Amino acid sequence: MKKILFLASLMILTCALSFAQDGVKKKRQRAYDYGQVILSNFSEKAGLPPVTFNHWTHRSKYTCRLCHLDLAFEMRPNATEISADDIQQGFYCGACHNGTSRHDGQTIFAACDTTQKPSKTTNCERCHQPGKDPQMKANFYAFSKNMPADRFGNKINWELAEEQGLITPIDFIEGVSSHSAPMPVQKDFALNAGVESMPNILFSHQKHTVWNGCQTCHPDIFVGVKKGATTYSMIEIFEQKYCGACHSTVAFPLQECQRCHTEPVQ
Numbered sequence: 001m002k003k004i005l006f007l008a009s010l011m012i013l014t015c016a017l018s019f020a021q022d023g024v025k026k027k028r029q030r031a032y033d034y035g036q037v038i039l040s041n042f043s044e045k046a047g048l049p050p051v052t053f054n055h056w057t058h059r060s061k062y063t064c065r066l067c068h069l070d071l072a073f074e075m076r077p078n079a080t081e082i083s084a085d086d087i088q089q090g091f092y093c094g095a096c097h098n099g100t101s102r103h104d105g106q107t108i109f110a111a112c113d114t115t116q117k118p119s120k121t122t123n124c125e126r127c128h129q130p131g132k133d134p135q136m137k138a139n140f141y142a143f144s145k146n147m148p149a150d151r152f153g154n155k156i157n158w159e160l161a162e163e164q165g166l167i168t169p170i171d172f173i174e175g176v177s178s179h180s181a182p183m184p185v186q187k188d189f190a191l192n193a194g195v196e197s198m199p200n201i202l203f204s205h206q207k208h209t210v211w212n213g214c215q216t217c218h219p220d221i222f223v224g225v226k227k228g229a230t231t232y233s234m235i236e237i238f239e240q241k242y243c244g245a246c247h248s249t250v251a252f253p254l255q256e257c258q259r260c261h262t263e264p265v266q
């Protein structure tokens with residue numbers, strides 16, 4: 001009987017998942033645009049195409065923490081309200097895309113010089129393009145073929161890529177990041193799935209802190225005062241709350257049940 005109930009809840013959840021991904025949000029599931037964000041607060045009003053931002057290009061080079069904390073990018077599409085002016089003053093994208101900052105020995109291309117017109121030489125269209133850049137797709141496959149494979153999302157196992165030293169994301173930019181002492185890292189813990197025969201979730205504070213720091217999760221996503229103080233369900237997670245804020249948009253998606261539900265059931 002319990003087993004039947006469990007299977008029923010599983011089916012509802014799986015439906016919720018496909019609905020969330022095909023119905024409401026129209027999330028595309030192509031490896032190269034998983035984690036893509038279209039920024040369209042100001043560009044179209046100024047007569048330019050919206051801006052396409054890819055997480056895969058950037059997360060292979062920088063930590064989540066660097067952008068979402070030090071550079072103050074919100075974790076919601078279009079919530080930061082970045083303008084060309086901000087960028088020209090060196091904020092947000094302009095902290096790197098300023099024509100002088102370097103990465104891997106190369107100068108990073110500059111952004112939003114509004115005295116110029118979009119043309120072949122001004123690089124405007126590298127950002128101001130509606131997500132159809134064929135070069136980007138080719139670049140993605142050239143990059144991902146050397147990375148450990150995964151089944152969903154970017155189809156790259158980012159965790160392994162980092163463990164194997166294939167990527168070493170930068171966590172600090174001189175003049176932008178602060179030198180504040182790191183917080184003591186909290187212990188890893190198990191979350192009880194609350195359903196018999198559904199494996200419990202092993203959550204690694206340690207690993208998540210390396211990627212995210214503390215403040216990307218606390219207090220916005222998890223109040224985190226005390227384990228168990230916030231209760232959340234798989235349905236809410238499918239609605240992109242809690243773990244789902246990252247694990248349905250940028251980190252490995254929710255189809256990979258067993259990567260979270262790993263602890264054997266007692």
Ligand code: HEC
Binds near residue numbers: 037066074082250
């Ligand atoms: C180079 C900077 C940069 C890095 C590195 C980065 N992000 Fe982002 N992220 C952004 C920007 C820009 C946005 C869009 C913000 C906006 O539109 O206001 C965003 C948006 C998001 C969103 C919302 C996406 C959506 O579709 O709902 C999530 C979740 C997120 N980031 C998580 C992460 C995680 C997890 C990592 C690390 C694995 C990461 N980010 C690394 C810049 C970055």
Ligand code: HEC
Binds near residue numbers: 051097108127
């Ligand atoms: C922490 C530094 C950093 C920040 C912040 C950053 N970028 Fe980048 N970005 C890079 C680097 C490095 C590259 C690779 C440079 C190259 O390809 O010449 C890059 C490449 C790109 C590319 C070309 C590759 C692709 O993904 O199609 C685009 C487009 C882009 N960035 C857009 C943005 C936008 C839009 C923002 C702000 C919302 C932003 N970047 C913020 C460092 C950054």
Ligand code: HEC
Binds near residue numbers: 041087097110117123
């Ligand atoms: C690294 C990526 C990047 C590049 C390259 C870039 N832009 Fe932008 N630009 C942005 C982002 C992000 C926004 C804000 C997008 C939005 O929300 O509509 C923006 C917005 C704008 C706006 C809207 C008006 C405003 O006040 O915000 C103008 C105009 C603009 N850019 C001009 C240019 C021109 C001209 C070029 C080429 C010389 C250029 N940009 C190159 C990222 C870029």
Ligand code: HEC
Binds near residue numbers: 184214218
């Ligand atoms: C990926 C998200 C994430 C990151 C990053 C993160 N935490 Fe947490 N933290 C959680 C979750 C989930 C809980 C469980 C409580 C809850 O459900 O609200 C929690 C709980 C806590 C608790 C209560 C622990 C207990 O046993 O009751 C403290 C204290 C805490 N976190 C501190 C930190 C600190 C300090 C950092 C950085 C070193 C950090 N967290 C980074 C997600 C995160």
Ligand code: HEC
Binds near residue numbers: 009233253260261
């Ligand atoms: C990113 C991690 C993650 C992934 C991936 C994930 N879960 Fe969960 N799951 C959780 C967390 C966290 C809880 C809540 C635990 C608690 O109550 O503290 C949960 C709870 C549950 C529960 C208990 C009932 C409920 O609604 O809360 C079921 C059943 C469940 N998940 C099924 C699934 C299935 C089926 C999949 C794959 C389609 C899946 N989960 C993928 C993290 C995850």
Ligand code: HEC
Binds near residue numbers: 064
């Ligand atoms: C702020 C963004 C964010 C939130 C919130 C978040 N994660 Fe993650 N998580 C990541 C990133 C980034 C990775 C690295 C792997 C990847 O990107 O696919 C990761 C990896 C993992 C892994 C594999 C590594 C490990 O710990 O063994 C598990 C399991 C996991 N997350 C579970 C959870 C659970 C459960 C929650 C909610 C309690 C949660 N995550 C909330 C960003 C997040």
